[in-house]
Amino acid sequence: MRAGSDRRAMDGDESGGRAPVVIVRPTTNVTSGVAVTQKLVRAAVAFGDLIRGTFGPNGLDKMLYKSNGETAVTNDGARIVSDLMVKHPAAKTFVSMAETQENACGDGVTGCLIFAAELMREGGRLLERSLHPLTLVEGYREAADITLATAEARSQDATEADAARWIDVALTAMTGTSAEAGGVDLASLVVDAAMLVQRTAGTDPLSYERIRMAKRGSGDLGQSRLISGLILDQRLALDRQARLLNDVKVAVLTRPLTLQKGVRDTEIEVNDVDQLESFMAAEDALLDAHATSVINSGARLIVCAKEVEPRVLHRLVDAGCVVLADVGRDGADDLADVTGATLCEHLDDLDAGALGHLDRFSVETLEGEDGRRERLMFEHANSKLACIDVAGSAGTATEEVIRGLFDALRSVIGGMDSGRLLLGGGSLHVAAASAVREAAEASSGRRRLAMEAYARALEAVPGALIENAGGNRLDVLMDLRAAHRAGHADEGVTPAGINGTITQAWANAETLEHAVVVSTEAVCGLLRIDQVISARGD
Incomplete structure (x- = not known):
């Protein structure tokens, strides 16, 4: 339906000689049908493409030049999203989704945005082929339930005493950030700080807020230390x-x-x-x-x-x-x-x-x-508080290190609280995509198309890791699918951009699960929109 006919429908019925009843301004623009969806999809895909290059161990940085003249260099998804001045409704939804992920888990924002953008892309294609939006939403939600069940089945229990595993969790969260330069030493400080406050917290709940970051402003990163x-x-x-x-x-x-x-x-x-x-x-x-x-x-x-x-x-x-x-x-x-x-x-x-x-x-x-x-x-x-004294310059470089350490801290604290970890490297997403495809084959009706689209969107996360490492996305994804069908559940994308066994990349299970939930809900909310009424006329 065209915008003009929509506006006339809102104004009133002109048949039978009755005068139209005007309820909106003449400058109001009304967009309906597939045109609405495509506008939302284009905005979401543009948002995902903007941040895709920062993902993973081979992700690159973005230089943010603010309206006040300040500049910042970062590849942290939460920082990039918070500094962007967006005006499109779909982009604002993605910003809100990223803030929810950051506030709840402190990590996983970039992967969450990439996955949501791909869900929008796949959904837009199906809507163009006349799939009903509610059928699409039902298929997405069923696929999300299968993904969460797969995550629950693949998660591994971890205890506070397994220091080496928690160091791997911290290193995984630090990968691709400025804090990665500190390596195992900085990751050990994060884990030691978490264990310190856990020991002294007593009956109080374990909280990342009990660990502070101080910027020394001198020395090099290797001179960072933990203060009880x-x-x-x-x-x-x-x-x-x-x-x-x-x-x-x-x-x-x-x-x-x-x-x-x-x-x-x-x-x-x-x-x-x-x-x-x-x-x-x-x-x-x-x-x-x-x-x-x-x-x-x-x-x-x-x-x-x-x-x-x-x-x-x-x-x-x-x-x-x-x-x-x-x-x-x-x-x-x-x-x-x-x-x-x-x-x-x-x-x-x-x-x-x-x-x-x-x-x-x-x-x-x-x-x-x-x-x-x-x-x-x-x-x-x-002391019930601990402080990581981060050495280095007093400029923005150290601030980015602290941001990376904070992500690692949230991941470690969250993992200790839940006691469940998942392999990284896109391993979960490949396994979940296979499980969703199997369920889709057993499903009848058009909802199957939505589930298959959800599976393809899941593979966008390992696909981004492959592309950023310079690998061939199609070949590596095919190899990963074959490996998981053969029972190699620990296969994922290595830092070299090829498929291999993942042994040291671990993430808090709740971080990945929350990203799936919040992405699916945000996208389903956007895909249910069939009309946009703009008072600005754009």
Whole structure:
């Protein structure tokens, strides 16, 4: 149906001499039928083609030049998608899908987008051949169920004690990113950090948020290290404070160490110097009482989320304390997790039982482009937080390394939480495609066409790995199909772009399963659209 006839249908019935009822503006453009689907398909395929070249160990980077003049070089799918300024409805759906995958799993965004784009391409071809959209959606959903069942059957259990397997998971997630240059050393740091917070978390759920990344801004990547504790980029207020404390008690305050401010504005009239001196002496006495309460608690490291009055600061430093002011509530919460201290809102609550403990507190001084900067190191063997100190330059290169490490961390933490892993290298997708084809052969009706299209879309993921490695997509996919039919379930695409046995590429099973679910649902939602009404006229 043409756009003009659609608009007239919406305006009203012109037969029988009745005047049309206008319900939309004349500039409104209405597109229906196959034309709608093809517009959505073209946008989705363009999105997939844009990101396809970044996929896998041989993926290349994209240079993003932003409207504000900033540039970034990355091959991280989530980063590319988040920085794109898209306006097409289908592209916006893909952006939302990528955000869902990133938020849920922290990895697998690129593969998810490639698979979804191929589902749209295959669906568009079938709709051109007059396959009903609902039949297509039913076939896709049935094929998705078969894919998930295949993933469940192929997944392998993994325990926290299998460190070598978790290192493989981290390396797989880091492959193709800037973090890959760190190799096994960086992957080991990620696994050690995950195991550290798991040991100290107790009954709390294991969370990637308990592991922080710090950018040192000097050295090379091989000098990166793991800290059982926390690193803060903050300078001490007074240079004469101690730079190193061992076996120290810590107080964490969420209230300011200043004079209490009244709710109302107050004016005090002073008639002579003695009254002024008495007023100032009373202030000093109140501040001195604050300092005395803190000193008497036995803490030598004082962490305050808010402001510390200079007179209190000097009094505490004179007593041999180290004071950190204005760390914010989040910083106070983090340091309470590191030290085991109780957050104190009132000085009356500050006693020996509220104090935490640090094995070591130190101040690291570094020379950078902007001059000298200090980093505060809080180390404790039983800390609930861990920090990976990433060495390297202070520029965007290190930021991309941290992004790759974060993906690896999410994969490892997710795998430890689920206890299930799957082989990578496109092995699952080839096996699932074979299973879907077998089910399609046993199915009658047109839904079979949709299931076969789903199987072809699954093979787009190993196909992208082959193409990016410079291999022959058709030949390698045929070899993989034959290998899986012969019972070689561990066959996949190697980094060389050929088929081979996959032994070290492992991924969190829930990451791959979630990508299948979110891709299928997003595509089914788009394929059900039969009309686009644009008020802009485009």
